[in-house]
Amino acid sequence: EAGVAQSPRYKIIEKRQSVAFWCNPISGHATLYWYQQILGQGPKLLIQFQNNGVVDDSQLPKDRFSAERLKGVDSTLKIQPAKLEDSAVYLCASSPPGRRLSSGANVLTFGAGSRLTVL
Amino acid sequence: GIQVEQSPPDLILQEGANSTLRCNFSDSVNNLQWFHQNPWGQLINLFYIPSGTKQNGRLSATTVATERYSLLYISSSQTTDSGVYFCAVFRYTNAGKSTFGDGTTLTVKP
Numbered sequence: 253e254a255g256v257a258q259s260p261r262y263k264i265i266e267k268r269q270s271v272a273f274w275c276n277p278i279s280g281h282a283t284l285y286w287y288q289q290i291l292g293q294g295p296k297l298l299i300q301f302q303n304n305g306v307v308d309d310s311q312l313p314k315d316r317f318s319a320e321r322l323k324g325v326d327s328t329l330k331i332q333p334a335k336l337e338d339s340a341v342y343l344c345a346s347s348p349p350g351r352r353l354s355s356g357a358n359v360l361t362f363g364a365g366s367r368l369t370v371l
Numbered sequence: 372g373i374q375v376e377q378s379p380p381d382l383i384l385q386e387g388a389n390s391t392l393r394c395n396f397s398d399s400v401n402n403l404q405w406f407h408q409n410p411w412g413q414l415i416n417l418f419y420i421p422s423g424t425k426q427n428g429r430l431s432a433t434t435v436a437t438e439r440y441s442l443l444y445i446s447s448s449q450t451t452d453s454g455v456y457f458c459a460v461f462r463y464t465n466a467g468k469s470t471f472g473d474g475t476t477l478t479v480k481p
Binding site: 285287292293294295296297300308310341343345359360361362364365367 | 375404406411412413414415416419457459468469470471472473474
């Protein structure tokens with residue numbers, strides 16, 4: 253099966269500019285996650301979608317970050333305006349539907365990530 | 372929220388040596404995963420292990436949910452095992468919210 257696709261792989265912008273990242277999850281995966289990984293730290297969950305509905309966005313800085321998942325497939329994460337501290341790798345992951353452990357629910361598959369540098 | 376602590380933060384081994392990585396978590400969880408992040412940044416799922424023991428080649432993992440910890444064992448380490456190992460826990464009561472530890476950085480020297 254094809255993996256989780258992300259683009260762009262790298263992006264350099266100046267502070268106060270805007271940027272958008274795109275993610276295409278594994279076909280049939282109902283749950284999609286966006287994580288922020290700052291150098292030297294573990295990934296931090298920004299937002300989780302179940303189909304096209306938001307399940308958890310408690311750690312998303314909503315004054316500057318937004319995300320959408322139209323038609324329950326692709327997703328876009330936007331930052332506007334960017335700050336220096338937004339420099340990080342933005343990781344997208346997806347997992348199969350369901351909550352039964354046997355179904356592999358919550359078994360995450362990650363994309364390669366999008367590395368953002370804010371100058 | 373739930374706290375996830377990994378130890379040791381850094382580990383340097385000679386090729387062929389064995390190692391044990393630990394993940395402690397502060398509350399009950401519904402499942403737990405171990406990941407390896409390679410030097411190019413790709414996160415690869417190693418184990419999905421809410422409880423019990425699993426083995427895959429030279430790697431094995433054990434989760435003791437009642438005592439809130441998980442262990443990842445690497446035997447006969449190889450240079451390709453180098454990278455960062457992350458533990459992530461999930462709680463359905465928080466709508467499947469996941470929490471990652473800060474990882475163990477493993478360097479295997481030839």
